[in-house]
Amino acid sequence: MTDIFSRLEKTRILDTALREDIEKIFGARGKKALAAIDAGKIKKYLDFFVVEGRTASYVVDEDFCTCGDFMYRGRTCWHLIAVKIVTFTGTFEKIDHWYIDSLSATAEDKG
Numbered sequence: 743m744t745d746i747f748s749r750l751e752k753t754r755i756l757d758t759a760l761r762e763d764i765e766k767i768f769g770a771r772g773k774k775a776l777a778a779i780d781a782g783k784i785k786k787y788l789d790f791f792v793v794e795g796r797t798a799s800y801v802v803d804e805d806f807c808t809c810g811d812f813m814y815r816g817r818t819c820w821h822l823i824a825v826k827i828v829t830f831t832g833t834f835e836k837i838d839h840w841y842i843d844s845l846s847a848t849a850e851d852k853g
Contacts, residue, residue: 750830768823775824784824784834787841791834793821801841 746763750756756779764772778784783794791802800809802825811819828834 747826747830750827754830754832756827756831756833764823764827768818768820771818771820771823774820775827778820778824779828779831779833782835784828785837786828786834787837787844788839790841791825791828792841793824795821 746760746767749760753760756776761776764776766772768775778793778795785792785794793800793802793807795809798809800807800819800821802808802821805822806812807819807821809819809821811817812822
């Protein structure tokens with residue numbers, strides 16, 4: 743696993759060989775991570791990365807994710823894999839405000 747991210751750190755390019763290795767090493771989680779990257783579903787706010795999943799958005803901060811796979815099964819989820827990849831490739835959408843402020847505004851709109 744470390745080898746993949748070492749290679750990405752050096753090249754900063756998600757080429758075909760790296761994509762194939764990610765799928766081999768991580769299986770379905772790797773495929774989901776790559777699909778999310780390709781679909782532009784990774785956003786970098788001033789405070790967190792946020793990954794749009796099928797049913798919700800998940801906050802990723804360093805080696806932590808708010809998804810159930812991470813929280814209840816204690817394993818590396820596809821959201822974490824996707825964020826690790828984009829930190830080296832820069833293929834994320836940059837949002838120039840705090841995610842926590844977005845949550846507060848949403849709560850006020852509902853209240």
